[in-house]
Amino acid sequence: MAQSIRPKPLIRIDVRESVDVYAVQRGARAHALAMGFSLREAGELVLVASELATNILKYGKRGWIALCTERGARGVSFVVEARDFGPPFHDFDTALKDRHDDRGPINPDTRKISQGLGVGLGTVVRLTDRVEHVPLADGKIVRAVRAVPRATAR
Amino acid sequence: MTTLDTDILESVTDALLVLSNVGMGDYSSRVTLPEEVKDSSLRALFEGINEMIRSLEQEKLKSDAYQKELEEKLATIEKQRVAIQELSTPIMEVWDGVLCLPVVGVMDTARSAEMTTALLHAVVEKKTRCCIIDITGIEVMDTGTADHFMRMARAVGMLGARCVLTGINPHIAQTIVHMGVDLSGIESHRSLRQALHAYVTSQKKQQQ
Numbered sequence: 237m238a239q240s241i242r243p244k245p246l247i248r249i250d251v252r253e254s255v256d257v258y259a260v261q262r263g264a265r266a267h268a269l270a271m272g273f274s275l276r277e278a279g280e281l282v283l284v285a286s287e288l289a290t291n292i293l294k295y296g297k298r299g300w301i302a303l304c305t306e307r308g309a310r311g312v313s314f315v316v317e318a319r320d321f322g323p324p325f326h327d328f329d330t331a332l333k334d335r336h337d338d339r340g341p342i343n344p345d346t347r348k349i350s351q352g353l354g355v356g357l358g359t360v361v362r363l364t365d366r367v368e369h370v371p372l373a374d375g376k377i378v379r380a381v382r383a384v385p386r387a388t389a390r
Numbered sequence: 391m392t393t394l395d396t397d398i399l400e401s402v403t404d405a406l407l408v409l410s411n412v413g414m415g416d417y418s419s420r421v422t423l424p425e426e427v428k429d430s431s432l433r434a435l436f437e438g439i440n441e442m443i444r445s446l447e448q449e450k451l452k453s454d455a456y457q458k459e460l461e462e463k464l465a466t467i468e469k470q471r472v473a474i475q476e477l478s479t480p481i482m483e484v485w486d487g488v489l490c491l492p493v494v495g496v497m498d499t500a501r502s503a504e505m506t507t508a509l510l511h512a513v514v515e516k517k518t519r520c521c522i523i524d525i526t527g528i529e530v531m532d533t534g535t536a537d538h539f540m541r542m543a544r545a546v547g548m549l550g551a552r553c554v555l556t557g558i559n560p561h562i563a564q565t566i567v568h569m570g571v572d573l574s575g576i577e578s579h580r581s582l583r584q585a586l587h588a589y590v591t592s593q594k595k596q597q598q
Binding site: 253254255257261275276279280282283286287290356358359362363 | 474
């Protein structure tokens with residue numbers, strides 16, 4: 237059965253201060269619900285977007301969150317992209333592990349509270365299908381994708 | 391050179407000094423010509439310079455006012471940010487030595503970390519004996535955050551207070567169980583009311 241193809245417009249939310257994270261959470265929830273995710277799934281995607289936005293503030297100086305959709309073999313997917321102007325990851329795969337940063341395990345003795353728990357990206361990995369890292373000349377993009385369960389896709 | 395010429399030269403020198411002051415932000419002086427100077431174009435020029443100084447002064451006053459307003463607004467924004475931070479982690483003393491922390495909204499890792507710091511400080515400061523964390527308002531939690539929550543509950547225990555979780559919804563219960571975390575020592579009740587009731591009852595029993 238053919239699904240109606242209506243490209244969703246890209247929503248961009250600038251992230252410069254902590255209060256912007258609330259806007260990201262609201263935007264992500266609306267976008268997820270509009271795509272047909274359940275309340276609980278939308279809640280999970282809100283967590284994903286929130287973690288990415290907080291990371292922009294913590295490590296990326298400033299940037300933005302873009303919410304869009306992607307069509308693939310698995311149908312329609314929710315896409316959240318975090319663009320920042322901070323340094324790219326040294327080793328992305330290590331950074332994805334809980335209680336690690338991009339250079340290795342975070343030493344609890346020297347970790348500052350402001351660095352957080354080191355589990356933000358772990359959340360992103362656990363609650364999405366795919367996470368990609370695109371290093372750029374002036375920063376980086378972290379992209380997370382989650383497919384809409386086929387039965388409920390709009 | 392006539393006296394008039396000398397006077398005009400002096401006026402020009404003074405005018406240059408005034409303009410130099412204006413350049414440094416001092417708009418208090420004006421350029422003047424002695425009354426004897428009748429040349430209309432010269433008078434017009436000097437009057438023009440004074441007009442210009444007056445309008446620059448106006449602009450500067452306006453700009454200073456905007457600057458002040460902007461600084462006040464930024465200060466307000468900062469105060470509101472602090473208020474939002476405190477409101478998002480309200481810690482209330484609902485009974486003697488009993489703290490209640492109702493959590494609503496999105497529990498991401500940043501909020502979880504902030505909450506832990508605030509809670510542990512409050513437990514020590516208020517000599518808390520029982521800490522009730524109500525998560526009825528939390529829809530979803532990632533396993534990493536749930537793990538952190540459990541550690542926080544244990545930290546509260548180490549500070550000598552009981553830690554009780556209330557309002558755990560079925561999905562979060564599944565998340566916690568799937569983590570395979572040791573839940574001994576962490577009490578759970580369906581609601582804040584039940585948790586409080588259980589605590590008060592246990593206190594009464596102790597006193598008997």
